[in-house]
Amino acid sequence: MRYKLNLITLALVSVSGSAMAADFSVNKANTSGVNADKFQCKRCPDTTGYRGSVELGAAYSDSDDIHSANALNSEDGTHGVLNADVRYRGKTGYRAKAQATNLGLTNSRAYLEAGKVGSYQAELDYRQLSQYQHDNVKSNLWYADGTLTRSAQVQTQELSLKRKQIGMDLSAGYQWGEQDYQVFARYSQEEKTGYQSASMVTPRPINFGKPVDATTDKLTSGLSISGQNWLTSLNYQYSEYDNQIDSLSLPYLADIYAPAPDNSAYQLSLSGQYLFNRTAISTQLATGRMIQDAAVIQTTGNPIQNWDGQVDTTDGKLAITSVLDNRLRLGGSVSYSKRDNKSSVWEFAQLESDGISGAFKQNVLLDTENLNYKVNVSYRINSDYRLQAGFDREELERSHSAREQTDESTVWTKLDIRSFASSKLKLKASFSQRDGSQYQASGLTSSIENPLLRKFYLADRDRSAFEAKFNHAPADWINVSLIGRYAEDDYSDTALDLTSSKDYSYNLNADMQFDKRLSGYAFAGQQWIESQQNGSQSISASDWSAQVDDEFIKLGAGMNYTGLMQDKLNLGLDYLFANSSSDKQVVYVSTEPQSDYYSYSHSAELYANYKVSEQLGVRLGYQFERYYDTDNAQVDVNAIDGLTTLGKLNHNYNAHQVMLSFSYQLR
Amino acid sequence: MMQLRIYCLLCAIAALMLTSFSIQAVPWDQLPAEQLTKKLETKFSEGKYSKKGADTCLMCHKKNNTVMALFDGVHGQVTHPDSPMTGLQCEACHGPLGKHNKGGKEPMIAFGKDSKLDATSKNSTCLGCHNDPQQMAWYSSSHNLDEVACVDCHQIHTAKDPILDPQNINDTCIGCHPQKKADMNKRSSHPLKWDHMTCIDCHNPHGSMGESALNQITINDTCYSCHAEKRGPFLWEHAPVTENCASCHNPHGSVNESLLSSRAPQLCQQCHMDDGHAGRAAPLDGQDAFGGGKSCLNCHSQIHGSNHPAGSKLQR
Numbered sequence: 001m002r003y004k005l006n007l008i009t010l011a012l013v014s015v016s017g018s019a020m021a022a023d024f025s026v027n028k029a030n031t032s033g034v035n036a037d038k039f040q041c042k043r044c045p046d047t048t049g050y051r052g053s054v055e056l057g058a059a060y061s062d063s064d065d066i067h068s069a070n071a072l073n074s075e076d077g078t079h080g081v082l083n084a085d086v087r088y089r090g091k092t093g094y095r096a097k098a099q100a101t102n103l104g105l106t107n108s109r110a111y112l113e114a115g116k117v118g119s120y121q122a123e124l125d126y127r128q129l130s131q132y133q134h135d136n137v138k139s140n141l142w143y144a145d146g147t148l149t150r151s152a153q154v155q156t157q158e159l160s161l162k163r164k165q166i167g168m169d170l171s172a173g174y175q176w177g178e179q180d181y182q183v184f185a186r187y188s189q190e191e192k193t194g195y196q197s198a199s200m201v202t203p204r205p206i207n208f209g210k211p212v213d214a215t216t217d218k219l220t221s222g223l224s225i226s227g228q229n230w231l232t233s234l235n236y237q238y239s240e241y242d243n244q245i246d247s248l249s250l251p252y253l254a255d256i257y258a259p260a261p262d263n264s265a266y267q268l269s270l271s272g273q274y275l276f277n278r279t280a281i282s283t284q285l286a287t288g289r290m291i292q293d294a295a296v297i298q299t300t301g302n303p304i305q306n307w308d309g310q311v312d313t314t315d316g317k318l319a320i321t322s323v324l325d326n327r328l329r330l331g332g333s334v335s336y337s338k339r340d341n342k343s344s345v346w347e348f349a350q351l352e353s354d355g356i357s358g359a360f361k362q363n364v365l366l367d368t369e370n371l372n373y374k375v376n377v378s379y380r381i382n383s384d385y386r387l388q389a390g391f392d393r394e395e396l397e398r399s400h401s402a403r404e405q406t407d408e409s410t411v412w413t414k415l416d417i418r419s420f421a422s423s424k425l426k427l428k429a430s431f432s433q434r435d436g437s438q439y440q441a442s443g444l445t446s447s448i449e450n451p452l453l454r455k456f457y458l459a460d461r462d463r464s465a466f467e468a469k470f471n472h473a474p475a476d477w478i479n480v481s482l483i484g485r486y487a488e489d490d491y492s493d494t495a496l497d498l499t500s501s502k503d504y505s506y507n508l509n510a511d512m513q514f515d516k517r518l519s520g521y522a523f524a525g526q527q528w529i530e531s532q533q534n535g536s537q538s539i540s541a542s543d544w545s546a547q548v549d550d551e552f553i554k555l556g557a558g559m560n561y562t563g564l565m566q567d568k569l570n571l572g573l574d575y576l577f578a579n580s581s582s583d584k585q586v587v588y589v590s591t592e593p594q595s596d597y598y599s600y601s602h603s604a605e606l607y608a609n610y611k612v613s614e615q616l617g618v619r620l621g622y623q624f625e626r627y628y629d630t631d632n633a634q635v636d637v638n639a640i641d642g643l644t645t646l647g648k649l650n651h652n653y654n655a656h657q658v659m660l661s662f663s664y665q666l667r
Numbered sequence: 668m669m670q671l672r673i674y675c676l677l678c679a680i681a682a683l684m685l686t687s688f689s690i691q692a693v694p695w696d697q698l699p700a701e702q703l704t705k706k707l708e709t710k711f712s713e714g715k716y717s718k719k720g721a722d723t724c725l726m727c728h729k730k731n732n733t734v735m736a737l738f739d740g741v742h743g744q745v746t747h748p749d750s751p752m753t754g755l756q757c758e759a760c761h762g763p764l765g766k767h768n769k770g771g772k773e774p775m776i777a778f779g780k781d782s783k784l785d786a787t788s789k790n791s792t793c794l795g796c797h798n799d800p801q802q803m804a805w806y807s808s809s810h811n812l813d814e815v816a817c818v819d820c821h822q823i824h825t826a827k828d829p830i831l832d833p834q835n836i837n838d839t840c841i842g843c844h845p846q847k848k849a850d851m852n853k854r855s856s857h858p859l860k861w862d863h864m865t866c867i868d869c870h871n872p873h874g875s876m877g878e879s880a881l882n883q884i885t886i887n888d889t890c891y892s893c894h895a896e897k898r899g900p901f902l903w904e905h906a907p908v909t910e911n912c913a914s915c916h917n918p919h920g921s922v923n924e925s926l927l928s929s930r931a932p933q934l935c936q937q938c939h940m941d942d943g944h945a946g947r948a949a950p951l952d953g954q955d956a957f958g959g960g961k962s963c964l965n966c967h968s969q970i971h972g973s974n975h976p977a978g979s980k981l982q983r
Contacts, residue, residue, distance in 0.1 A: 021704075021785055021787035021788050021791070022704050022707060022708045022711070022784075022788040022791065023788075023791045024707070024711055024762060024776055024788060024791045024792045024795070025791045025792060025794060025795025025796075026751075026754065026755060026759050026760075026792070026795040026796060027795050028711075028795070029711065029714060029755065029759075029763075030711070030712055030713065030714025030763075031714060031716070031755070032714060033714055033715065033716065034714070034716045034755065035718075036720075036754075036755075038718055038719060038720075039719060039720030039721070039755075039756055040719050040720055040721070040722045041720065041721040041722060041745060041752065041756065042722055043721065043722050043725035043726070043729055044721055044725070044738055044743070044745065044752070045735060045738050047738050047739050047743070047744075051739070051826070070858065070861065071861060073861065073863075085827070087826075089744070089746075090746075091746065092746060093746035093747065093748075101833065101834065107858070107861070107863040109833065117741075117744065117746060117747040117748070117750075118747055118748040118749055129858070129863055129864070131858065175748070182799070182800075197961070198968050199960070199961050199964055199965045199966070199968040200968065200982075200983065201966050201982045201983060205956060205960070205965035205966050207960055207961060207965065214895075214896060216895045222800070224799065224800045226798050226799060228798075229798075231798055231799065231800065231803065233800040233803065235800075239891075239892070239895055239898075241895035241896060241898065243896065255975075256983055257975070257983050258969075258973060258974045258975035258978060258983060260896035260897070260974070261899070261901070261974040263895070263898055263899060263900075265891070265895075265898060267884075267888075269884075271800065271803055271876060273798075273803045273806075275798075275806075280806035280807070282803055282804055282806065282807060282876065283876075284876040284884075286884055290898055290899065290900055292899055292900050292901070292974075294974065296902070296974065296976055297974075297975055297976060299975075299976050299977055301976070301977070302976035302977075304976075307902055307974070309899065309900040309901070309902070310900070311899075311900045315884045315885070317876045317877075319804070319806075319807035319876070320807075321806040321807050321811075321812075323787075329812075331807060331812065333807060335878075337884070337885060339909065341900060343900060348902075348976040348977060348979070349976070349977060350977050350979050350980075351977045361979045363902050363903060363979075364903075364904070366904050366906055366909050366910075368909070368910055372878075376812065378812065383699075383700055383701065386814075388812070396910075398906070398910065400906070401906060416814075449940075449941045449942075450940045450941060450946065452940075453938075453940045453941070455907075455937070455938040456937040456938060457907055457910070457911075457914045457938070481845070483845055483846070485846065496940050497936075497937050497938070497940065498937045505846065505849070507845035507846060507848070507849060509845060523845070523848075525845065525848075525849050527846075527849060529922075531929065533933065533936065533937060535936055535940055535946050535948060536940055536946050537943055537946050537947055537948060538943050538946070539941075539942070539943070543948075544948040546933055546936075546948075548929060548930075548933060550922045550923075551922070552849060552853055552922055554848075554849055554852050576852065578852040578853070580853045580854035580922035581922060582922050582923060582930065584930070584933065586948055586949060586950040586951075588948035588950055592950035592951050595951055595952040595953070597923075597930070597952070598854075599854040601852075629854065631924070631952070632951070632952035632953045633930075633952040633953050633958060633959050633960065633962060634953070634960075635953045635959050635960065639953070639959070640953070640954070640955055640956055640959045640960070641955075642956055643955075643956040643959060643960055643965060645959065645960040645961075646960075
């Protein structure tokens, strides 16, 4: 929520660019007349030793809904907080760093680093991420040792996920002749625990809190060699996912649900870059494999113990950018990506027949192959005008699909105008067209698929998009930016399914620096997404349609004042309002009234920083969060015949947090 | 009369001198960007560096706190073998001194918000040293093509570059990408608005060899780096899931739950209209199992893939 004066937008509007680009890289410098031995730095200050700051505090949060912990970063009650950034720099190049951010709160990180600059370095890091959904979920299914046991009474559960990550990193560098060698290795482990919403068929659907208890180990390592105009890099990454929950059973129904299986993946990549004159060539080749051979649940009609799931991936890219002269630049790239599923195929008994293979069905191996070309040109007309244009094409092939090839071509253009010293205008337009091979129901599902259906990600589509960005600094103390966008998708050959979509928005932002002490900002933005789709209740033409109108609005403002009590006191305020809504209207026989589906939040933060002395500071902060969401699909546990839900999972709360902290500046 | 004429002449000479001095004091302020760049290029190629390096610069600039803050950061370290301070010192980035410290006050290469140099020229200084794998895709990156300067995001004359603090990353990115600021405040999003996650958890602002400047080569590989449970491969796969997670999800945020581009059952019905089962009209939410609770996912909860031998319909 801290949207400060934006230096980037200020910089963008404050300069009037040159029509020519120079190369001031140090390796191009004419040092023939330099006698480096006489270079001195007697006036340079000694910055060795310790410096940084340590902040210790406490946060008190008051809320009756655990969902507020997402915004307040702490659950209800009092919690200690540690923030630190301490650095050590030795006289002979040794250095160390210790950082902590919000340690003690639900989302936090810590980082330790030590080494000798330019030679070697060791790092250790810790990170905790928490996500809270609801603490008042109603269910009579409880998980213990692979079984969901049923209690007589509906009880309350919490849906939340916690990730705890630790990592260690070793890196070293060595200059050998003209070449610079760098090598690194990193290992990290993440533990993810908690409960999340899921559902099973028993055969009636029952929503339940699915336990999560998994570990992901990652290893990445690499070697890079670079010279003055080139570099090459060899990298390897490995990831292993280990789910401690192998299957879920009900007391009267064994192995009814298969949680995510253990899996692993590796990727080996070789990259390189070469620069000559004003042309840069970059390339990368990568090969990888995803393996999943976890034990498969044993049921009648399952012919295997473990499945040998294996997907091989191949990726490559070549990109060239060349500055032909001071006005003209050309660029282009070709990339290739292949997903080759080499798993085995078996026939498995299904509990539901599909009308084609009866009660038995073979698993289907899905392959994709993607080829992408891009070319672009940039021409600087003069110091105030620059024109860019490009053409992108994507050719995607997939197996076992209603449409096995889709091709999408896009043309785009951008115009940058700096016509006035204090303003800048950027215009962008693009048009893309997607078509491909003949759309046909695949052999596996042809008898039940409506022939008029065109799946939205496979269908012919024309997409037009426009964007205008305007930055203006009417005075030294204010910078205003306005961005408007409009995009329209037209599924030209679709009778059933998504037929059209519009997405348009604006964002208005103002940053102000009233004087040396007082700064402020304000912003407003709205977005509308309107989509139209048709449906059919039988294998025939459309007999119903749905219009979905999404709308989002955000409003915010804030200020910061630094001039109170002989410049010892700094006061700040941030406020943000956000409202998301989605209105749907289905027309079938009659038009039904719309259901509520919206959320809004008011977020406010007040803070005061007081400088007791050069070293000691006090901070007092107050944060307020008002949150409300509603969804008519959320109903009481047994409100719908045949369906057991987790109850109404909506939120409606006011939450408060007060934080007091003391900081000590080491130097 | 003669005295008056002499007095007027002296006044005129003084005025002329003052005017000349004021022009000569900062002559590059009036130079158009192109001429300034040419002047700096000439100066750079002539290579008239100072005799004593940083000490020469600090004779005048030592009282400037911003200048001196350089020595608190990595670029001011004299113990770092690759630091500018162990090479051409201040002139490694700001170019040769030339006659900058003499009456003419020649311009130096400058990077601040008042600099008239274009982004490519400024960036050439940084890229001269930062030729490493992290910057490998810079030249073909959208930030380079849109002429974003390194100093638009980074600060050098400081103990700690603010953008290197995870708490500052998102604020910097959304300054130029306000639509992402909107997305991260929608009903569902990754926890970016509270800085629990940062944009660089997924993207490399210096460009990447993958799509959309992602840290991994493909969109799905990027998602799998945190959601390894969805990587599979699964015995029973859901085709659009294996192809592109963004087919159904907007990773930056959505007005719908779970970052979905549309709600169930409408989202599912944008692909499934097969047998009168998926094609049913659902006018009102919460009336039946099709429009209540988790909608289609009440039964087909394994939407990202199932490893149950009887899970072909992604139900178990």
